[in-house]
Amino acid sequence: MTHELKTARRIGPIIQFLRFGNLSEPPTGVIQCARRRERDMATKSMATLDSGTTFSSWNYSGHRLAAGSIDGTLSVYDSPVPSSYSSFTRSSKVRVSESSLVKIVWLPSEYGDAVACICEDGSLSIWEEVSEDTHALEWKLCKSLMSKSSQVLDVQFGVSRKSLKMVAAYSDGYLRVFELLNPLELKNWQLQAEFQNVIDSLSALGKPSTLSASVSWNPMRSGEQEPSFVLAFNSDSPHLNSSKIWEFDEAHNRWLAVAELASPEDKGDPVYAVSWAPNIGRPYEVVAVATHKGIGIWQVGLAPDLDGRLPVKKAASLSGHQGEVWEMEWDMSGMTLATTGSDGMVRLWQSNLNGEWHEQAMLEPVPS
Numbered sequence: 223m224t225h226e227l228k229t230a231r232r233i234g235p236i237i238q239f240l241r242f243g244n245l246s247e248p249p250t251g252v253i254q255c256a257r258r259r260e261r262d263m264a265t266k267s268m269a270t271l272d273s274g275t276t277f278s279s280w281n282y283s284g285h286r287l288a289a290g291s292i293d294g295t296l297s298v299y300d301s302p303v304p305s306s307y308s309s310f311t312r313s314s315k316v317r318v319s320e321s322s323l324v325k326i327v328w329l330p331s332e333y334g335d336a337v338a339c340i341c342e343d344g345s346l347s348i349w350e351e352v353s354e355d356t357h358a359l360e361w362k363l364c365k366s367l368m369s370k371s372s373q374v375l376d377v378q379f380g381v382s383r384k385s386l387k388m389v390a391a392y393s394d395g396y397l398r399v400f401e402l403l404n405p406l407e408l409k410n411w412q413l414q415a416e417f418q419n420v421i422d423s424l425s426a427l428g429k430p431s432t433l434s435a436s437v438s439w440n441p442m443r444s445g446e447q448e449p450s451f452v453l454a455f456n457s458d459s460p461h462l463n464s465s466k467i468w469e470f471d472e473a474h475n476r477w478l479a480v481a482e483l484a485s486p487e488d489k490g491d492p493v494y495a496v497s498w499a500p501n502i503g504r505p506y507e508v509v510a511v512a513t514h515k516g517i518g519i520w521q522v523g524l525a526p527d528l529d530g531r532l533p534v535k536k537a538a539s540l541s542g543h544q545g546e547v548w549e550m551e552w553d554m555s556g557m558t559l560a561t562t563g564s565d566g567m568v569r570l571w572q573s574n575l576n577g578e579w580h581e582q583a584m585l586e587p588v589p590s
Contacts (some may be wrong), residue, residue: 234306259517269310279326288337290323296349296361297341316361329379333386335582336364336408338494342449344373346390350408364408368424372396375432380439382449387414389451391435395419395462397453399477402462419453419480420461438498440507442556448472452483452509454495460490465511467522467532481510481532491515493545495511499556508537508547512547516540517561517571519579538579542569 230535257439271278275293287299287310296318299310318339325340329348345556348365367374372394380387386402388411399415402410440449447488454465465483468475484491491513499508507522517540545564552559559571568585 223481230239234314239371244417258445260320267309272297274527275321276322277324277326279337281328282331286328286335288328290318290326290339293317294319294321294323294341294477296323296326296337298351298361311431311530314351314359314361315348315349318349318363319343322343324352324374327377327379328379332381333402333405338377338388340374340377344369344393346374346377348408350503359467362445365411375435376437378437378439380449380451386448389437389439390392391419391437391453391455393432393435395430395432395457395459397437397468410539413557415477416542419455419466421466424516430455430457430462432457432459432462433492434494436493436496438509440498440554442501450480451485452498452511454493454511456492464489465493465496467509480526480530480532481522481534483509483518483534485536488513488515495550497552497559499552499559501556504556508556510552510561512550512561514546517543517547517550519559519573537577538573540571540579540581542581542584543567561582 229430236487239297242474271289275289276292278287278289284357289297289299289315291297295315297312297315300313301310315410319341321341321343324342327337327338329338334350335502336348336524337346339348342344347363349361350364351359353359364580367390369392372392375393376391378389380389386405388400389397390400391397395418396416398413400411402415403410403412404474432455434460437451437453439451443509448470450467450469452465452467455462457463461578466479467478467481467483469480471478482489493511493513495512497510499510501507509522511518511520518536519533519538519540520534520538524533543561543563543565547561547563550559550561557572560567561571566587568581569581571579572582
């Protein structure tokens with residue numbers, strides 16, 4: 223049994239995080255999109271995915287699609303005309319795990335065609351498309367990370383001045399930062415740091431019960447700035463949950479919490495998703511944070527105070543999703559936020575010239 227992935231033609235690959243499955247049970251099956259609320263839009267069949275697809279992810283150019291399955295297989299789809307978003311066909315399929323794939327993340331394009339896969343058993347593996355001798359291209363395992371005491375919940379990659387960094391968030395509330403030692407060998411990762419998502423050591427916790435975590439790197443750092451990312455948890459530990467921005471202090475070779483994106487009354491709320499917007503000319507950064515109270519749009523100042531903390535301001539609160547927000551993603555300009563959740567809807571948000579945020583469009587699943 224197969225299903226078609228459809229997306230609104232005007233939106234294109236921006237909605238790369240569309241979930242697959244029964245809308246009340248996100249990990250099983252396929253969603254077909256989409257219809258705009260204001261009027262019906264033309265749809266185009268882009269790919270036919272196997273039944274049991276659990277997650278999909280476009281690469282950075284939007285010309286390759288990776289899909290994970292409930293049986294632990296990774297499929298990669300390519301377009302015969304890379305310059306257009308024509309129909310995609312499967313170019314390769316490989317078994318990466320005995321358990322279901324729950325997340326796929328492409329590595330930055332300058333490091334070749336490679337993906338990180340998180341599986342239901344909590345394992346993390348990195349796969350690269352290579353050609354050995356005269357053989358055809360195939361996907362090979364580069365690195366596998368498995369912990370006996372905790373599971374990987376999320377992983378994201380960030381490029382610093384010196385190397386590629388990988389942040390993995392674990393079910394024990396810890397985040398581990400790995401550094402790629404050789405850009406030509408994706409198997410050589412070194413653990414650089416390990417700490418919990420708390421402001422100070424006095425708040426260090428035991429082993430919490432965590433459902434999910436969300437990591438998002440600052441995507442547009444200049445060569446003179448240190449790498450930074452935002453991290454949050456959905457757990458039973460209030461100190462762990464709130465979204466915190468971590469920045470690398472190269473002088474002391476450590477990561478510092480430089481901001482917390484939560485109002486005093488909301489600091490303990492579980493966080494479903496975070497997303498850091500690209501910055502093109504703004505005098506501040508923008509980060510979206512999703513909790514059960516809605517989506518908060520936070521502005522983060524660029525100049526730290528005397529204590530090294532960055533000023534933050536909640537610019538807007540967005541509501542509309544009925545239930546949990548699954549994922550969020552910004553467009554390349556950092557002006558439009560796309561969100562999806564357990565209500566099965568994809569919503570697009572923008573701010574006007576006065577800085578007021580509004581829902582620009584809503585896409586809903588339609589049957590084939």
